[in-house]
Amino acid sequence: MITIGQLANYAGVTIKAVRHYHERGLLAEPPRDASGYRRYSAAHAVDLIKIKTLAEAGVPLARIKELLAADPDRFAAAVAEIDRNLQERAAELQRTRERIARLGAGDRLFVSPEVADFLDRLRGIGVSERGVRMERDMWILLQSVSPEQAADWIADKREAIGDPGFQALYVEYDAAFDWSPDDPRLSELADRARRWLAGRGTRSGPAPDPTVIRLVATATGVSPAWDRLAEIARR
Amino acid sequence: MITIGQLANYAGVTIKAVRHYHERGLLAEPPRDASGYRRYSAAHAVDLIKIKTLAEAGVPLARIKELLAADPDRFAAAVAEIDRNLQERAAELQRTRERIARLGAGDRLFVSPEVADFLDRLRGIGVSERGVRMERDMWILLQSVSPEQAADWIADKREAIGDPGFQALYVEYDAAFDWSPDDPRLSELADRARRWLAGRGTRSGPAPDPTVIRLVATATGVSPAWDRLAEIARR
DNA sequence: CTTGACCCTGCCCCTGGGGCAGGGTTCGAG
DNA sequence: CTCGAACCCTGCCCCAGGGGCAGGGTCAAG
Structure with missing residues (x-):
């Protein structure tokens, strides 16, 4: 039974973020000990890492909440879609890079x-x-x-x-x-x-x-x- | 002398965004006509496209403000750094993709x-x-x-x-x-x-x-x- | 007994805008 | 000449995804 700090550290997020996920209903509130501290189990760690991984991929928290509740089939389908999305974002980034490079030189950016x-x-x-x-x-x-x-x-x-x-x-x-x-x-x-x-x-x-x-x-x-x-x- | 709608449309941003850039001091407020409408010149369009391009690259608005005021040398240096940043983000995205793919299957994501x-x-x-x-x-x-x-x-x-x-x-x-x-x-x-x-x-x-x-x-x-x-x- | 490292709640702050209210303006068509 | 559509204005509150700080309680070691 670990504390919020240990949990956050293990998953690589801040304590604030963990509490934020509790507020949003993404992560179940764990039981409290005698002095009101939250006490987490391994199941929470597993969930938190899932949440963090999806959040890093840019999935909105509301969507993550749905995903965690969905059955494995729909979860897999959603993951595939998120991956497509990520791939597209990478391509977009490449295009942005090209335009950035032209920012300094010439007028070609401003007219057809x-x-x-x-x-x-x-x-x-x-x-x-x-x-x-x-x-x-x-x-x-x-x-x-x-x-x-x-x-x-x-x-x-x-x-x-x-x-x-x-x-x-x-x-x-x-x-x-x-x-x-x-x-x-x-x-x-x-x-x-x-x-x-x-x-x-x-x-x-x-x-x-x-x-x-x-x-x-x-x-x-x-x-x-x-x-x-x-x-x-x-x- | 064009209106805010035409300017926004030309640059590919929303009217709201243009006004937001005025508020943040990124884009100079243009003169107003008799009825209080903003009237823009080509110089504004040039600035706005610069702003939009940098903003799309993920540069914070406060930083964009500095960049627009900087001399061409520092501007070029900053652009180079932004490009490096973009490249790194692309790599990061790739890593995230790999972890996302492993989300469904197995325990490897949760332990060493x-x-x-x-x-x-x-x-x-x-x-x-x-x-x-x-x-x-x-x-x-x-x-x-x-x-x-x-x-x-x-x-x-x-x-x-x-x-x-x-x-x-x-x-x-x-x-x-x-x-x-x-x-x-x-x-x-x-x-x-x-x-x-x-x-x-x-x-x-x-x-x-x-x-x-x-x-x-x-x-x-x-x-x-x-x-x-x-x-x-x-x- | 103190000190430092934790933990708690609650509040306001940030970015980059979106949306809506509640007005005024302009322009072409009827 | 009037009407409606399409613009424009300001001002306000809202969102995600937290950060930071206040003001307090707790725990373990020295």
Whole structure:
């Protein structure tokens, strides 16, 4: 007849946990000795080790209680299921590890692979880091507001970025960020953009979501030159 | 500028979790619009995805808060450590799986391998299931009261069980459980046991712990014949 | 007789949120 | 213009699985 401390020590749990299991009805309360101390038998030790083993496997205490009361067949079935669960958790852990590894490096964690690819291409043709970051932020917002629309747009953009004309336009837009709104090059740039769009023909695509329109509009307003470009384009 | 719902959806967390991260100071509170709604930017989305990724890896929120504030070097170091942690957890999971699998079958989970082995040998020489179970329970209690003493004793017993004389004695003791305390075979059995012990010579071993003595004494008292045997032995 | 190691109950604390109440807002459809 | 659905707000209590501490009793050895 052992004490709670010896029992806990043998099973490798804390005294507190043992009492917790009593409260939850997982482990039967043993008889008390003359001074009110709990006195345990080997049967309790066996039960406690079962409880601990299942608890370590992540089985909720309420479920453990059921299991201990179940017949051996159902117990075995439940154990098999718990094992499957454990296996799945191991796989999940592996996936988490991969994403953790990518946390530090690059933007690929924050946008879809297509967008990440597009951003890489922008860098490749000489767009400034600031420009790439703004573009990335735009896509993040776009993807959260309307993922399908974002998918459509990125497909379109990825196609366009292969065109040297578009590349040149993009780089110049990027540079124009810092220009004065009175810069004479602006109207010429707007004109070239209009002609490129026209030469590409009308792209039907789905009707743009008004929320998206508003979003893109909100996102501007940081560069006077870009505002001016937008104004010219509206005419 | 997106709403809390869009942000949560994009990052794959619940709205509740986002607000929770605000409360904990993990994610900066964004500006509110005219009606008091939170309005998020892409920077928040980036932060939130970092938080979620780390949280999924089991990093405590308080630690995540520190990490986000740390410089990239320390961040990278921490990420490496988290990864090591994850790897260890995967291994731990594997070990848990093995123990879970053994939950249903056999006693090996509840006693040391040496004792489990000894119990198997008892079964092998014909000791009853009840006898083996009593022996097992005795060892469980013994191991929880005094692991070193148990280790000494089991080494001794494992050696003795190789002796055919001891085997015969053990089997007869097992059978004697149900005998009447007046059975004439009892004194003859006690005599044989005494002679076997004498023939084996005095084993020194460490002084027996009084707690252990009391324990073994408590464990008896269920079989009148065994009590009688103990009484004969004391003379 | 004291000292340290145990044991008892009862209470509040933690994490990482979930759920619900009881409101206000926004947006598209009828 | 109004209605309902779908959002959003704060505030509150709840869960598991215990940890920690208070305030007390007990036991064995020196």
